[in-house]
Amino acid sequence: MSSPHPVRPMERDMKTTLIPALILTASAASAEPLTIYAPDYFGSEWGPGPAIKTAFEAHCACEIEYVTGDLLPRLRLEGERTRADVMIGLNTDDAERARQTGLFADHGVDTRDLTMPIEWTDTTFVPFNWGQTAFMYDTARVETPPTSFAALLEAPDDLRIVIQDPRTSVSGLALALWMYAVFGEETEDAWAKLAPKITTVTRGWSESYGMFTEGEADMVLSYVTSEAYHIIAEEDLTKKAAIFDEGHYVMVETAAKLAGSDQPDLAQSFLDFVLTEAFQSIIPEGNWSMPAKLPADQLPEGFALLGKPEKAIIYPAPEAEALRETVVAAFEAGLAR
């Protein structure tokens, strides 16, 4: 593997960026930090968190404190007692269960004019980035990648694929939903057809992706935007996402504020910040995903080279939640055959 030149999450100097006036209005200094629950990757030095913190703090005379970990279980353990003001990084497929806790308030943010391939009507969760699930392949090992999901199922059985477990990983769950959207009642058969090609199933994305870059697998379940990392950070054009005719499942990450926040105004101004350019421009290279509201011409150059799926598939949060058991059962039964 070639060495990636270090990509700093973002330049810390964001002061020149235009910040809408509404953030400035909320800048009354508050002693207590704004507590944001975020996934581990988000708050880490290599995620988008630190740059977003800097950008927000530059204009609010306040402080952001990230608390990282497994968002939803943690929130459910804490219930009303949670210290969170804002929760960021929750996936749409998890959103319904989060909503059912009754701990969230409406976001009140204008979500028209987003740059997402799907419509957004959710009033609790503000989308901040999205990506499409895809199988990455290495051009050196896969010369003619499948161009549809149907073709993937018919591919020779010596094609080696690694995926994530839908029971333990959000991307794995997205795959299970994606397959259900494509194959409907025949999803279990589709899994059974895919089974001989599945080298293994891992708990999370990192294990799978490591096996792919180490050459153990020809294809790996990841995102269309994974390609951007290889293009921009490694100048490697051999890792590509296979684009399927049936369309790709969309995963949207969201932010929401807690109804019981003791700093509702500050939490609101953070939510208002989410769809601004200052925040959104951090996403492409900070999170290696698509910003929810940023015109294509403002994306980093390498993003223009990404494959563009023609169709976007997504189940709205309530539907995804209702289907979860069905699609996981299809995965288990199909692979057990």
Added chain:
Amino acid sequence: MTLGVRIGVAVASVVAAALVVPLGAVAWRADGWDGLRPSDWGALRFTLGQAMVSAALSVLLAVPVARALARRRFAGRGAVILLLGAPFILPVIVAVLGLVAVFGRSGPVNTLLTAVGLEPVSIYGAHGVVLAHVFFNMPLATRLIVQGWQAIPGERLRLAASLGFTTRDTFRLLEWPMLRAVVPGVFLVIFLICTTSFAVALALGGGPNATTVELAIYEAFRFDFDLGRAAMLGALQLILGATAAVLSLRLALPSGFGAGQDRVVPRWDSQGWAVRMQDSVAIGLACAFLLLPVAIVLGDGIGHVTTLPAAVWWGALRSLVIAVAAALLTTSLALAMAIAATRPHGGWIEVAGTLSVAASPLVLGTGLFLLVLPVANPVVLALPVTLFVNVVLGLPFALRALIPAMRDLIRDYDRLSASLNLSGWAWLRLVGLPRLRRPLGFAAGLTAALAAGDLGVIALFASPDQATLPLVLYQLMGSYRMDEAKAAALLLIALSLGVFWLFERGSRDA
């Protein structure tokens, strides 16, 4: 009851409580009790089956290696013994990549097989799970059994030589009794470790057929938020662990060699070329199996160590502090527990002290989180809680090193101590510590290494500026930085083996 015994009983009670109370907290917080699913029983069968085979193989393979290491003297022996411990402290994700690099489709094993015209083998499946578990745990088994070998007094070996013992006689009359005393405990610990396996079992098991109980717990917790089911599965795991502990510790028989003067004597019975050859092969194969995967993965990281960002070094420092603190605490507590466990009616202490390996880390972490929540902000307590969990989880390993040695000590020196009226601190200073310094050093080193490498419960408690080295490693891997993650893994191994070496070395020179 002496003070030592009383402390030991108190510690054991705290440990038992630390296993049961968090479980109770999770159960108490549960909304409903839907009971177990049919698939849970399948997971249970798979978990027990693979753990049994993994533990048996780890021990069986470790015996010849430990014997070879115990009776041979060669240049670099100390380094070999030290390095052989590496897989045991390797983060799971790195170990999986290492095994795949060696046994995967383009690894040296399959390249060799294809070259001689054989079918390549697949690492994925139940056998892959066992392979990985043996890879992880054979180092521990080897180290603990080497300890047993070194505890055979030199005088007995000298006597054996003067009686003209063959290798076989030595095995039957000296080595087999030693193994009877040591192996059941080693088997038990490894069996218990393997019952809580999850990510490795899934990745190398090849799919949902390799579902373990811990994965079912994770699913219940993460996706279904079914705390009742998580608690039930956690309790099931503990009950099975306790049953296994009681059964296997019954099998242990005291070796009864009597005291010696700690002479290291040559092994006159093992000078034949066939035996030498056999030992060389055992050591050579063990090195290849245990070190190749580590070397292949970490080799890529060497070039990136110097350019690692500051966050990684801070993580390393945090891990180091936790490791040293955990080692000192665990060893002191384990000493008290070992004193109490080897007295009459102390059997439950050994069981309680061993059982924490069988506790589901997820249930333990969640339970502690629930217990801490009403009292304090869990984030503030992240590092103390990590330390606490590491101490509890480190105890079984420390006890495995200490209890056999303590049994010998009591049998060989108790009457003399009693006749000299030595007890309390005087006993500890004049008899206990000098006689036990090797196993104590080993126990301290082992728990330090474990604590440095443990991700444990930090994931539930951490905030970004409290990340330990293993957590930083996962963060790097999660953001595509594979090479830097490997460099961090290299750092982690160096750190773990470093503290291990220092503690062990220190105890030898003391």
